[in-house]
Amino acid sequence: MTITTIDRPLIAVPTELARGRGGGGPAPKRIVVAYGFWIFILSDMIMFSALFAAYAVLRGNTAGGPTGTELFNLRNVFIETMCLLLSSYTCGLGALSAERRHPGRFLIFGAITFVLGAAFLFIEATEFARMVEIGAGPSRSAFLSAFFTLVGMHGVHVTSGLIALVYLAAQVIAKGLGAAILRRLLCWSLFWHALDIVWVGVFTLVYLMGAP
Amino acid sequence: MNGSDRLFEDRTPGVEEQEATASYLSYTVGLALAIVATIASFVVSQTNLLWPPGIPVGLMVLAFAQIGIHLVFFLQLGSGPDHTNNILALAFGVLIVFLVIAGSVWIMVNLTSNMMPT
Numbered sequence: 001m002t003i004t005t006i007d008r009p010l011i012a013v014p015t016e017l018a019r020g021r022g023g024g025g026p027a028p029k030r031i032v033v034a035y036g037f038w039i040f041i042l043s044d045m046i047m048f049s050a051l052f053a054a055y056a057v058l059r060g061n062t063a064g065g066p067t068g069t070e071l072f073n074l075r076n077v078f079i080e081t082m083c084l085l086l087s088s089y090t091c092g093l094g095a096l097s098a099e100r101r102h103p104g105r106f107l108i109f110g111a112i113t114f115v116l117g118a119a120f121l122f123i124e125a126t127e128f129a130r131m132v133e134i135g136a137g138p139s140r141s142a143f144l145s146a147f148f149t150l151v152g153m154h155g156v157h158v159t160s161g162l163i164a165l166v167y168l169a170a171q172v173i174a175k176g177l178g179a180a181i182l183r184r185l186l187c188w189s190l191f192w193h194a195l196d197i198v199w200v201g202v203f204t205l206v207y208l209m210g211a212p
Numbered sequence: 213m214n215g216s217d218r219l220f221e222d223r224t225p226g227v228e229e230q231e232a233t234a235s236y237l238s239y240t241v242g243l244a245l246a247i248v249a250t251i252a253s254f255v256v257s258q259t260n261l262l263w264p265p266g267i268p269v270g271l272m273v274l275a276f277a278q279i280g281i282h283l284v285f286f287l288q289l290g291s292g293p294d295h296t297n298n299i300l301a302l303a304f305g306v307l308i309v310f311l312v313i314a315g316s317v318w319i320m321v322n323l324t325s326n327m328m329p330t
Contacts, residue, residue, distance in 0.1 A: 031294055038298050042305035049309040053316035074254065081250055085243065092239040092286055193286040197279050204275040208257035209268055 030183055037187040041194045044157075048198050051153055052205060055146040059210065063141035068210030071136055073127070077207045080123050081199065084158075087116035088196040095189040101177050106185075110169050113192070117162050124155050147206065154202055157195050164188055242285020249278040 026032070059068070094109030128148070131137065138148035168188055171181050253274045256262050262270045283289045289298060 046308050049312040053313045056317050057320040089243040197282050200278050204271050
């Protein structure tokens with residue numbers, strides 16, 4: 001008389017079918033990596049929330065200087081928003097082509113994403129330069145300090161995203177679309193989409209609510 | 213159906229190890245919805261389409277709607293088992309973000325209203 005449950009051979013379930021609930025071993029690396037990067041993105045969001053809170057508190061403290069109504073150009077903001085939104089779209093399509101192992105198509109979509117992101121940054125930098133020129137720099141008032149910190153921090157993130165995109169494109173050209181590079185691409189596309197989410201908050205709170 | 217069969221059927225649609233996590237269609241639908249939400253935000257802020265004192269609330273609603281669109285169509289956050297952890301982490305993140313923003317604004321508005329008039 002044997003205990004059948006022990007004798008029964010274990011069914012070897014491929015790891016990629018594991019779903020993080022203990023069955024079939026650990027979850028696939030792709031899921032784990034994306035989860036870790038998601039935690040990073042959420043911590044980044046929490047940092048942004050502090051900057052949003054600072055801006056929301058300080059937006060009225062213009063110290064006699066220019067207000068948002070006088071400074072903001074909504075037409076440019078709309079163009080910026082569309083650039084970032086479209087770049088998020090092409091980034092998604094690029095990630096999709098990479099997963100389907102089309103390096104050429106990925107590079108084309110990556111290039112479009114880069115151009116759109118760079119256009120966004122160019123418009124933002126020109127706006128900043130114009131504001132500093134007319135004496136509305138970050139040292140003018142608490143409102144402008146908070147504005148430059150929040151919007152500038154988003155711009156810094158976009159810049160680092162563009163640098164990472166160039167780095168990834170170079171890796172794809174040099175090494176092709178291996179599993180490790182696909183994971184990096186997945187993380188990068190998460191980052192880029194998250195930046196667009198932050199921008200939704202920025203253009204709503206800063207620009208649309210600031211310019212009647 | 214025994215246990216291993218269930219394991220093989222237990223899949224999130226569209227989320228498989230080396231297959232695409234989404235379709236071109238999903239991104240295109242997301243883009244269209246996001247553009248509609250963006251244009252609606254700009255129109256609402258610039259016109260009297262909404263009752264003027266309600267415009268900030270309307271803008272916030274549109275912003276939340278657009279963030280939801282981004283999460284579902286661009287970040288592909290779904291209800292499948294692969295996403296349980298991601299959704300929980302997101303819920304915690306949203307809680308902290310809400311506490312930081314709402315708490316700061318609440319405290320500072322209270323402080324301002326208690327300041328001695330200058």
